[in-house]
Amino acid sequence: MRELRAGSDAVLLDFSTGRAPEAEAAHVAKALRSALHDGALASCDVVLSAHTILVEALPGAGLDELSVLRVVHRARHSFTEARRSNGLPATADLEIPVVYDGADLAEAAQLAEITETQLAATHSAVLWTVQFMGFAPGFGYLVPAAGTSPEHVRTLARITRRTESRPVVPAGSVAVAAGYSAVYPRSSPGGWFLLGTTDVAMWDSAAEPPSRLTAGMTVRFRAAQRPPTEEER
Known part of the structure; x- marks a missing residue:
């Protein structure tokens, strides 16, 4: 994954170099939205595309990039473990x-x-x-x-x-x-x-x-x- 600055209030996470970029990006985006819902992240937008995620705070608010990356790294670890075990969740959203x-x-x-x-x-x-x-x-x-x-x-x-x-x-x-x-x-x-x-x-x-x-x-x-x-x- 590559982390690309997108101004002072946003970061672009690029998963295109991974083995399963679509699935990994979707998995991480879901984790970021869960963290927002639980209050673990300050208010921001999580915009998912095919291989990238744009995480953007309100203009001028500044992005807590360290907290974002903590969530991302945990989500990537769980994604890797799921692929190793070839496991799928029993229920869907x-x-x-x-x-x-x-x-x-x-x-x-x-x-x-x-x-x-x-x-x-x-x-x-x-x-x-x-x-x-x-x-x-x-x-x-x-x-x-x-x-x-x-x-x-x-x-x-x-x-x-x-x-x-x-x-x-x-x-x-x-x-x-x-x-x-x-x-x-x-x-x-x-x-x-x-x-x-x-x-x-x-x-x-x-x-x-x-x-x-x-x-x-x-x-x-x-x-x-x-x-x-x-x-x-």
């Missing part, structure tokens, strides 16, 4: 029920070189980490957490992006592309493969916070049954 009935399930399974049932099982077996937020409010880019089965990672990585994006992807669509997974928080264009749907809202402007996801949290998808239609009741 958020569980999302999914009806695996997506329009692209069959095509995605072909790309992954497994059956549709196996793809749904693989997707729901993985513990996912929110690597960073972007594209639209509430849209989280999820990657397999550190310690995930390498075979699961390779299988999901075979699913690239669609050759042609859809002009409209329905809200609640659960999708994958290039090793990532996501839930579309609202109707929008999209080029990912749609595996299924969920009724869990990813964004609620009246809630606090409005986004169900935050960078660094863990997510597990759970296979669910499609609710019966009025005709079927």
Whole structure:
């Protein structure tokens, strides 16, 4: 990890030289946010991207860099130990029920070189980490957490992006592309493969916070049954 000054009130932590930069950065960001919540760090922003974390205090307030680095070093140690033991936490921060009935399930399974049932099982077996937020409010880019089965990672990585994006992807669509997974928080264009749907809202402007996801949290998808239609009741 490299520590780069970003003015007098911020530091940029760069994990790009590590063996698992995405997972390590997400793990450390989660630890920093926990420390903020517990009062172990003075108020600051923790901004996670693919391989970096920007820790920034209010302008002119000065950053307690020593306290930040204490949290970072402890988190990096626990991350290394988890990778050595190949251990994953038993529970996720958020569980999302999914009806695996997506329009692209069959095509995605072909790309992954497994059956549709196996793809749904693989997707729901993985513990996912929110690597960073972007594209639209509430849209989280999820990657397999550190310690995930390498075979699961390779299988999901075979699913690239669609050759042609859809002009409209329905809200609640659960999708994958290039090793990532996501839930579309609202109707929008999209080029990912749609595996299924969920009724869990990813964004609620009246809630606090409005986004169900935050960078660094863990997510597990759970296979669910499609609710019966009025005709079927």
